[in-house]
Amino acid sequence: MELDTLYKRSKTGKIQYWKVAVLALTYPTISKESGQLGTTSPIQHKEEIREGKNFGKANETTPMEQAISQASSDWLKKKDEGYKSEIDLGIGHQKGGVHHGLFTINGVAQVPAKSFEEILDLVLPEFNTDALGNVKPMLATDWNKVKSVQYPVLVQPKLDGVRCLMISDGDTITFLSRSGKEFTTLEHIQLEVLNYILKYENSTPERNVFILDGEIYSNELTFQQIVAAVKKQRPESLKLKFRAYDIISTGTQQERWEATVDLVDKIASPEVQLVPTWVANCKEDVIMHHDTWVQEGYEGAMIRLLNGMYTPGQRSRDLLKVKQFDETEYYFQCWEKGLRDEDLIAVCSTSILADEAKEFKAKMVGTVSEKKELELFPIKVDSLITIKHFGLTEDGLPRFPIGKAFRHDV
Structure with missing residues (x-):
């Protein structure tokens, strides 16, 4: 299964693309590719889905169903970020007649013939918009x-x-x-x-x-x-x-x-x-x-x-x-994957006492390689982790929490 390729302008006006497919390999595999249009060295990422979810429940999924669901969700998130498909942009191809095979925009053949990049440059919004075409704030x-x-x-x-x-x-x-x-x-x-x-x-x-x-x-x-x-x-x-x-x-x-x-x-x-x-x-x-x-x-x-x-x-x-942020030590519980491949989320607790503990999640700082090493490193439950945040919510949880580092002495 391959979903429509999505396109968006970068901050500099260059055209970026993003695409995702689910490959039927030994294990269903989500394959993603992105980069500047025309690049010879795109960013590629593959993720095997070895298990489904919700075992024994009415909404149980197989590994393939889970892979398709996850890929579709990622695709929709990209559209919310402002990426557009050819259908969104009204791009098509003329069928029949003297202009057969030419690109069309909203059904109108583009004469003289134009390259796909020229067509995209014509129809991609100058401003970044969401999936519904609404302008997004700076x-x-x-x-x-x-x-x-x-x-x-x-x-x-x-x-x-x-x-x-x-x-x-x-x-x-x-x-x-x-x-x-x-x-x-x-x-x-x-x-x-x-x-x-x-x-x-x-x-x-x-x-x-x-x-x-x-x-x-x-x-x-x-x-x-x-x-x-x-x-x-x-x-x-x-x-x-x-x-x-x-x-x-x-x-x-x-x-x-x-x-x-x-x-x-x-x-x-x-x-x-x-x-x-x-x-x-x-x-x-x-x-x-x-x-x-x-x-x-x-x-x-x-x-x-x-x-x-x-x-x-x-x-x-x-x-x-x-x-101005605060820095406070909390108790690490486990890791979770974030919305993006490069995100690493720390599940933390405010206390080691079960009846007083409140959990929250914090995205870790660092490069992709640093976060990968951190995820693989054996960290004990309730290890102290420094969280960068801005004050506390009414519930006593850190606001805008960011995982900064673990205590060196634990």
């Missing part, structure tokens, strides 16, 4: 991973809320999560923005089509309460506000921020607010703002380079995050 790079920053920059507090895109097509307002899921609990915000659209409907209709990038946030609610209020309508949902920090356009960050300020000022609603934004002229300014905001309860700071461009769905060095 992602930030860790400040510590960037050697130099061109000052001055914009700095903003890093909110402890839910990332959200506010999308207006001129008639309706939609709120989408980072993964493209629609939020339906924000009608009180939606109505305020619709009032703005009606106000400018005839005079400046071009103002009514926009995508604001921001966060669903409330300084009256904890992070867990914000998540609950966004997911399901409840009294606390009315406390949620949209905090805008960018707008998706082709301009520079400075131009986009000016447009964001102008738009939010014209919406003129307490339900849609700007994230407090300052100019930092040097590293020391950034640290000063960061430390002040952390003391005020924010997660950290965000840095926006004035000449930076918005790259939807990409991790950008024009958007940097400054975050």
